[in-house]
Amino acid sequence: MPNKIVHESGNLHVTGKAVYIDDINTPSNTLHGFIVTSPIAKGILKSFDLSDALETPGVHAILSYKDIPGQNQMGTIVHDEVILVEKDIEFIGQGLFIIAADNEHCALNAKAKIKMEIEELEPVISLEDSMKLGLKLHDTIVMESGNINTEFAKCDHIIEAQIENGGQEHWYLETQVSLAIPGEYDEIKIYSSTQHPSETQALIAEALHVGKHAVVVETRRLGGAFGGKETQANNVAIWASLLANKTQKPVKIRLFRDEDQKITGKRHPFLINYKIGFNNDGIIKAYFVDFNANAGYSSDLSMAILARARTHAENAYFIPNIRIESTAWKTNIPSNTAFRGFGGPQGIYAIEDAMERVALKLGKEPAEIKYKNFYKHDINNTTPYGEIVENNRIYTIWDKIIEDSDYYSRKKKINEFNKNNEFKKRGIALTPVKFGISFNTPFLNQAGSLVNIYTDGTVLVNHGGIEMGQGLHTKIGQIVADEFGISLNKVKVNATITSTVPNTSATAASSGTDMNGMAAKNAADKLIARFKEFLTKHWSANTYKCQPENIIFKDNKVIDLGNDLNNIEFTEAVNLLYLDRISLSAQGFYKTPNLYFNNETQKGRPFHYFVWGISISEVELDILTGRHKILRTDILHDTGHSFNENIDIGQIEGAFIQGVGWCTSEEMKWDKKGNLLNHSPDTYKIPGIRDIPEIFNVELLKNAPNPNTIKQSKAVGEPPFIHGLSVFFAIKHATAAVNDHKKYPNLNIPATHEKIILAIDELKNNK
Amino acid sequence: MNSTRNYIEFVLDNKIQKIEWNGTHQLSPTTTLLQYLRSLENHKGTKEGCGEGDCGACTVVVAELENEKLVYKAVNSCLIFLPQVHGKQIITVENLAKENTLHPIQSAMVELDASQCGFCTPGFAMSMFALYKASGVTNESEILDAFAGNLCRCTGYKSILNAAHKALGSKTKDQFSEIENDIKQKLRNIQHKNGLFTTELQQYYAPKSLTEALTIKKNNNKITVIGGASDVALRVTKKKEIIPQILDLSHISELNFINKTSQGFEIGSATTLQQLKEAVKSDLPAFDNILSVFGSKQIRQVATLGGNIGSASPIGDTLPLLMAYKAIVTVKNLSEEREFPLTEFITGYRQTQLKEDELITKIFIPIPDSSVHIDIQKISKRVDLDISTVCGVLRLELESDNTIKNINLYYGGMSAVTKGAENTEKFLLSKKWSKETLTEAMPFIEKDFTPIADARSEAEGRMIFAKNLLLKFWENFQK
Ligand SMILES: Cc1cc2nc3c(=O)[nH]c(=O)nc-3n(C[C@H](O)[C@H](O)[C@H](O)COP(=O)(O)OP(=O)(O)OC[C@H]3O[C@@H](n4cnc5c(N)ncnc54)[C@H](O)[C@@H]3O)c2cc1C
Ligand code: FES
Numbered sequence A: 001m002p003n004k005i006v007h008e009s010g011n012l013h014v015t016g017k018a019v020y021i022d023d024i025n026t027p028s029n030t031l032h033g034f035i036v037t038s039p040i041a042k043g044i045l046k047s048f049d050l051s052d053a054l055e056t057p058g059v060h061a062i063l064s065y066k067d068i069p070g071q072n073q074m075g076t077i078v079h080d081e082v083i084l085v086e087k088d089i090e091f092i093g094q095g096l097f098i099i100a101a102d103n104e105h106c107a108l109n110a111k112a113k114i115k116m117e118i119e120e121l122e123p124v125i126s127l128e129d130s131m132k133l134g135l136k137l138h139d140t141i142v143m144e145s146g147n148i149n150t151e152f153a154k155c156d157h158i159i160e161a162q163i164e165n166g167g168q169e170h171w172y173l174e175t176q177v178s179l180a181i182p183g184e185y186d187e188i189k190i191y192s193s194t195q196h197p198s199e200t201q202a203l204i205a206e207a208l209h210v211g212k213h214a215v216v217v218e219t220r221r222l223g224g225a226f227g228g229k230e231t232q233a234n235n236v237a238i239w240a241s242l243l244a245n246k247t248q249k250p251v252k253i254r255l256f257r258d259e260d261q262k263i264t265g266k267r268h269p270f271l272i273n274y275k276i277g278f279n280n281d282g283i284i285k286a287y288f289v290d291f292n293a294n295a296g297y298s299s300d301l302s303m304a305i306l307a308r309a310r311t312h313a314e315n316a317y318f319i320p321n322i323r324i325e326s327t328a329w330k331t332n333i334p335s336n337t338a339f340r341g342f343g344g345p346q347g348i349y350a351i352e353d354a355m356e357r358v359a360l361k362l363g364k365e366p367a368e369i370k371y372k373n374f375y376k377h378d379i380n381n382t383t384p385y386g387e388i389v390e391n392n393r394i395y396t397i398w399d400k401i402i403e404d405s406d407y408y409s410r411k412k413k414i415n416e417f418n419k420n421n422e423f424k425k426r427g428i429a430l431t432p433v434k435f436g437i438s439f440n441t442p443f444l445n446q447a448g449s450l451v452n453i454y455t456d457g458t459v460l461v462n463h464g465g466i467e468m469g470q471g472l473h474t475k476i477g478q479i480v481a482d483e484f485g486i487s488l489n490k491v492k493v494n495a496t497i498t499s500t501v502p503n504t505s506a507t508a509a510s511s512g513t514d515m516n517g518m519a520a521k522n523a524a525d526k527l528i529a530r531f532k533e534f535l536t537k538h539w540s541a542n543t544y545k546c547q548p549e550n551i552i553f554k555d556n557k558v559i560d561l562g563n564d565l566n567n568i569e570f571t572e573a574v575n576l577l578y579l580d581r582i583s584l585s586a587q588g589f590y591k592t593p594n595l596y597f598n599n600e601t602q603k604g605r606p607f608h609y610f611v612w613g614i615s616i617s618e619v620e621l622d623i624l625t626g627r628h629k630i631l632r633t634d635i636l637h638d639t640g641h642s643f644n645e646n647i648d649i650g651q652i653e654g655a656f657i658q659g660v661g662w663c664t665s666e667e668m669k670w671d672k673k674g675n676l677l678n679h680s681p682d683t684y685k686i687p688g689i690r691d692i693p694e695i696f697n698v699e700l701l702k703n704a705p706n707p708n709t710i711k712q713s714k715a716v717g718e719p720p721f722i723h724g725l726s727v728f729f730a731i732k733h734a735t736a737a738v739n740d741h742k743k744y745p746n747l748n749i750p751a752t753h754e755k756i757i758l759a760i761d762e763l764k765n766n767k
Numbered sequence B: 001m002n003s004t005r006n007y008i009e010f011v012l013d014n015k016i017q018k019i020e021w022n023g024t025h026q027l028s029p030t031t032t033l034l035q036y037l038r039s040l041e042n043h044k045g046t047k048e049g050c051g052e053g054d055c056g057a058c059t060v061v062v063a064e065l066e067n068e069k070l071v072y073k074a075v076n077s078c079l080i081f082l083p084q085v086h087g088k089q090i091i092t093v094e095n096l097a098k099e100n101t102l103h104p105i106q107s108a109m110v111e112l113d114a115s116q117c118g119f120c121t122p123g124f125a126m127s128m129f130a131l132y133k134a135s136g137v138t139n140e141s142e143i144l145d146a147f148a149g150n151l152c153r154c155t156g157y158k159s160i161l162n163a164a165h166k167a168l169g170s171k172t173k174d175q176f177s178e179i180e181n182d183i184k185q186k187l188r189n190i191q192h193k194n195g196l197f198t199t200e201l202q203q204y205y206a207p208k209s210l211t212e213a214l215t216i217k218k219n220n221n222k223i224t225v226i227g228g229a230s231d232v233a234l235r236v237t238k239k240k241e242i243i244p245q246i247l248d249l250s251h252i253s254e255l256n257f258i259n260k261t262s263q264g265f266e267i268g269s270a271t272t273l274q275q276l277k278e279a280v281k282s283d284l285p286a287f288d289n290i291l292s293v294f295g296s297k298q299i300r301q302v303a304t305l306g307g308n309i310g311s312a313s314p315i316g317d318t319l320p321l322l323m324a325y326k327a328i329v330t331v332k333n334l335s336e337e338r339e340f341p342l343t344e345f346i347t348g349y350r351q352t353q354l355k356e357d358e359l360i361t362k363i364f365i366p367i368p369d370s371s372v373h374i375d376i377q378k379i380s381k382r383v384d385l386d387i388s389t390v391c392g393v394l395r396l397e398l399e400s401d402n403t404i405k406n407i408n409l410y411y412g413g414m415s416a417v418t419k420g421a422e423n424t425e426k427f428l429l430s431k432k433w434s435k436e437t438l439t440e441a442m443p444f445i446e447k448d449f450t451p452i453a454d455a456r457s458e459a460e461g462r463m464i465f466a467k468n469l470l471l472k473f474w475e476n477f478q479k
């Protein structure tokens, strides 16, 4: 690997010097912020009395909704979330009051003295119940192309099925945290674990009833986020700000793990009904799918998540007649939210399940059925939403991975193994991914930057993206260093601060590097133009005319290719500009071009491009204990022209394992009252080190530059999450082997050890 | 009193640190090591990811003198009360690099992309460092075992494993080797007297002798006893309890021993599970098996055998196995000693025969005759660091014609207490040891147990697991 570039914070991570919000040494008068949350899932807060509680020693303030100076509102798209309950209680863990105290014990003492009268009502917890009661959060949205009804009538076969998937807790290692420090006049500074500082800033300004210019949100790094800090960091930041504003002292709130798991939103559980029509040759002619999402108590990002489920309902397959219905249902649990993949995994899960059933029905190899239905290059390449699939890479990926993984001969060996083993069964599965890059909502696809060059030749880059482990700052540093032709150590990427780059979008939808990288490049380009303009004049002597296109930035130097004598250190050039009173600071901006979408017709061009990949996994299942081992996983993934291969591979490996967790061990249950039972790592199990594949090959697709993106690269964050599905379907194959593949196992996501043995029990006893 | 101390001393940053409880002190004696470290300006590298021993972000290394050797152990600082570190050296992630030179495990982690968000990284670094300091070559399974207690949500672990292989493949002397003699001397100088740490709300006793401990227990019937505190500390970190009185047995050497005789192993109640695992590996292989999937290495370094029995939890993993080995528990008060087979010692859900003035002192595990076959199977959602959904143990003796001479089946997770599957045993006795008989025996499990549904599993699932274990035992027996 030529000059491998490692994570910019790697050295700080391993020495413990990387500062996360809870590590900031706070002023000695900093107070402990504490939330009193609802113990019931639905009810009415009839009255409350805080006076005794306020007398508790060590307590500085207790606030109810009445003490909010501005709006009691923190819904981001739809205004349906209160900061503190006024009357209606909607889930266990909803904020009722907030306390600022010297320490946690004082706050707990105060909490015990709060008097309140609550009337408990019957909550709706399960998705099924919500659907039965017709509790839609918003109208059903339909995306359609072709005509399924006429086509179903003509198909050789039709399969109908109902499947479901569970939620998923983000389990970022760093729980939600915020430190709010009041300033002069109405100013306030907030260190927040947010993926979306501009939105956090806006909501705080509205809550405090001050201008956004008085609110500065700063984020250096997050200890993981995965979508869980896109909207879910807001409440903690707002609560801390309200308390800091009231007490005029710094206030920190950090959620304890159990609290975090109980009160923040998760990936949406879906209940999916589908009907698929196909012919004897395995070609899919029509597909109807109905996505029902358990949205929790409020809208949050549910409608956007359904939009992504719809636009990924067909995955990598051309389906001429398709109808996708999608509904968000209200329940009395925390509002479900963004999580890596953002509805895409659920959408793709359904069509992959359908493909597997089609293969079983026809007695064909599933991989063959999938291959036959892939989008073609020149025909059959229009998505259900009207976007043309360009630069289709699925065939290149297919050819290579099928060969590298030895898929067909391994499949034979597996069948042999299954014949000879009674209690161990193996399975192998292949799943492709096509993932659309860009926010589904066009206006969000904008980014800003501010690049400062100092007179010693060092560069400071500010941009709107958040570093949460994905290596964004490393990549942005590389982009800017390359533009100026200077060493990486001359470039620093600053903490993300709303006062340097305003009105930014969330770091989400995998687009962090695509957009902020382009914005940083745009600023650098402006500065380079200034260098060139100045140097062209500066280097043009009487007879010699320096040409701007001959000026290059390389090896920490600025060089005129037209004249050997014109060759100076970058720092010297910087000083020449400075002395000539030329600004060495520039703002950059980027908007992803050519995006549009009509919400009425559900047609348009929502995605800048697609990311492609295939994974193949083989598992071995102990059919007595339900335990599976991943024997081998191969992933071939498209990151365009990767300009940091190690970081991209790390993203793919991590996303895959996260996907495996969603598909296998990560299970969430609520009791009838709305208590989350798996509210700590004691009972909520993300993959550990012994859960990874014994053989784990991740490769990037070579020679695949992407047109019109930063350094011809592609986004990487979310798409590889989908690869985890290959493990799920491999488990399903191993399960089906119990009954010699006569029947499709009744096994949903997550396929826990328990769900697996129940499915096996059903197959064996022909239930 | 001269013979008690109201302070603790330990080495941190290569210096002796002293914390005194003299009435004015801020820290509670049940302040965890993690809370203490994070309260210091220069030790915020150690992270809290869960506060319950389940993520490893808080991992630090505790070095202690054992037979004049410094032994480095990775532990979860979130579950250790400050007085437990008296007389030991604490090494945190900030201590690894020498000025600006990274420790070999650190440079391997940086070079091989072992961190993304970095929040789990200090914990992994410390687990890796403890392995680095262990003597000899480290093999793959030891690496996996050491990291089973560390969760990472970003990397997918492969890069961390790569870094471990690189750093552990060629160990050399590091800065800690250089100062080892000096540290040993410092630790030797720390006095080991009875400890008592008192605040307005709490009394924390750390006696040195069993008699002293029994006296304290007699005088304070309601006192909370701790062995390693891996269970009790959760009351502080999760339930936010202020435990009024604590009796810490971890400094009593009389309770920390393993004696092997021709009959079996005599094990002091305060012996840690990691010590036990290493000591009984070859004689009691089933013990090694279960301890390999008991909590994590960090937990086993502090959790004691007495604590697992004292918890009397239906999902305590050593219990069904100890029952199968026909282990004897010895309890003691100031005047007498009593012995119980473990099956009789446990009387109900988290209830035992232990009287208010008694402590568990030792456990005797007979080494069974070579004709006895013992197997344990733990079923859990995740292999590592997970509590049993069901845990089953078989003790089997066959006649020469393969009929079952003696059989015991003990199950954890299937009822309020760990207990035998009597109906199933009765059915199987004197029958042929075969797949068919075991299949026929499966319905009897339903007569023995009525399991519950909880966050881990539904009742139906538990029942199928428990039945399947019969075939699993058969499958393993064939090997
Ligand atoms: C993350 C995590 C994972 C875990 N995984 C497992 C697992 O896989 N399997 C499992 O079985 N358990 C597990 N546990 C539970 C716990 O670690 C074990 O029960 C352990 O053996 C307790 O030992 P201890 O010395 O730490 O107990 P302590 O917390 O010190 O004590 C536990 C109980 O025993 C009593 N006690 C301790 N010593 C004595 C004595 N000498 N005389 C009388 N009473 C005494 C205490 O009063 C207390 O009631 C886990 C715990 C955690 C936090
Ligand atoms: S903080 Fe998670 S194990 Fe200690």
Ligand code: FES
Pocket: A173, A223, A224, A469, B114, B115, B116, B117, B118, B119, B120, B121, B151, B152, B153, B154, B155
């Ligand atoms: S690097 Fe983020 S949790 Fe491990």
